[in-house]
Amino acid sequence: MxxxxxxxxxxxxxxxxxxxxxxxxxxxxxxxxxxxxxxxxxxxxxxxxxxxxxxxxxxxxxxxxxxxxxxxxxxxxxxxxxxxxNRSYFTGEVVKEISRKGFLGLSKKGKNKTVVMDYSSPNIAKPFGIGHLRSTVIGNSLKKIFSFLGYRVIGINHIGDWGTQFGKLITAFKKWGNDDSLKHDPINYLYDLYVQFHRESEKDPSLEDVAREWFNLLEKKDSEATLIWKKFRDLSIEEFRRIYHRLGVEFEHYTGESFYSDMLDSTVEKVQASKITEVSEDALIVPLDDMPPAMLRKKDGSTLYLTRDIAAVLYRKERYNFDLALYVVGSPQMLHFRQLFKVLEKMGIKWGSQCHHIPFGQIRFEDQSMSTRKGNIIFLEEVMDKAVGLASKIIDEKSPHIDNKMDVAEAVGVGSIIFNDLRNSRIKDITFNWNEVLNFNGETGVYLQYTHARISSLLEKYSQKAGGVSYDDSLQFGEEGYDIAILLNDFEDTILKSAQDFEPSIIARYLLELASAFNTFYNAHRVITEDEGISRTRALVVLCVQKVLKTGLELLGIKVVEEM
RNA sequence: GUGCCCAUAGCUCAGUGGACAGAGCAUUGGAUUGCGGAUCCAAGGGUCGGAGGUUCAAAUCCUCUUGGGCACGCCA
Missing domain, CATH: 3.30.1360.70 (Arginyl tRNA synthetase N-terminal domain)
Known part of the structure; x- marks a missing residue:
């Protein structure tokens, strides 16, 4: 507290x-x-x-x-x-409190509770575009926030590794593909094949039938189809892992849609057992009040995305006995999740209310709408590389002396991309704009990193002159740190609020405010002065800012740097 | 057609019942013989999409309406 x-x-x-x-x-x-x-x-x-x-x-x-x-x-x-x-008094009280506990295990809200999170979930054979960034970084941040509050968090990457698209890919690969190209750059290559398939199938619609047949074989565990599919999957996941590593994102499981393919029949039986299903136009559906019916089986007997999600949630409840299940998935799928949760409710499942869809707005593009099928996409790695490159260039200009420049540029560049995605309410659509993404001034992740680096440097200088800094009751605080102290004191509530609303932007906004308060303070007051007492109290305030900035940035999934 | 989401400064956004609505970007002007100028200070810029209503009090809650987006049984 x-x-x-x-x-x-x-x-x-x-x-x-x-x-x-x-x-x-x-x-x-x-x-x-x-x-x-x-x-x-x-x-x-x-x-x-x-x-x-x-x-x-x-x-x-x-x-x-x-x-x-x-x-x-x-x-x-x-x-x-x-x-x-009494500003001086409360400034001292806050600094004392933070110095004492250092934010370790602040709130035990999540003790003995488990939250299962479904986030990122890219499709194999579709390049990791900036569209996938949102689910990944929002999910990752929420994961860190809930972990911080003491929850056991299970991060699941519900990879899109099943469905008719794999019939298309196998068709295209067998017709035009080769192993060397695939191994060299699997995702982009599969993506090219995917685009090529759609181009060719416009001229020759019979390709669609071939594709359907291949997926059919895949579902029947045909050995050739399975072998090719597995190759696609393994190589793609390897690629994804590289990107996740750069982003500092980790998952407990990479259980994709295919993982549930053997549970689908029993899942449908369970739903049927609760007597809420109907056969309509040869398809098996669950009629719902106030919304379109949920379909479990198509007329040809095959299952759908929704069926797989029902199977997945039942499996997850049984395996992890979660208290909370979060689906960090874009807002276009709101209806899908409302249907999913409604089906659970109609099945008489009480824990359905523990499941939440965490929707977020889409990334748009100024000129055209991006269509994966036609090949228009901005690759996340391209965005990261540009940001890191720019950071690197600025470091060369301004801080040529620092060590491990490449690591710092990577942290600053990638951090700015992550922050740019987290600073506004999730639900808002984002129009992608290079100028904005590569802006390192103002309300940006770089601003926070810079503030942190500058504090690190300041405290380093202080400790060289005066030794370590620690709190004791004899210190007399002034009023100049009050604005900062009030913000520092709000940190815990800010974290709790962001968890309650599933909204990392609340922390992002808070950190901007804190950094701004520090920079104002920094420009107005010297920390290292001739007066030992004043220096020490100010250094303590600054130390607290550093702690909170570092902790806060880590909750957003951003690595901090000591210098830049 | 039905449902959901969004609308606040030129641009991007904070702000879910309280005092003259706040930031950043952009524009203009200023700050360093001292701790990092990727910083700080200041100026201009707003019928909070519109109309009703509830309230002592509305950007915020309710109703209607306009504009934009998304979704709507055999994709995921």
Missing amino acids: AVDIKGRLSEYFVSIIPVDKEKIISLLEKPSNPGFGDYAIPCFEMAKEKKKRPDELAKELSSRFEGNEIIVRAEARGAYLNLFI
């Missing part, structure tokens, strides 16, 4: 007037204008209860306040009671 400032303030409040403590805590807010005070209580509601005029009540309350060790003065301004608190 952070320093409970509102609780402390409200305690004093209830000692002078008869009012519920929780009520005051819920009313306490930050004034819109910092000049009005540090905290404020709007008096409209209490005035109504007491049948008084709000401004008079505020005035009356202010007159009852006496200065004490935590509240310096209280001032009525219109219907608001503005409080000026």
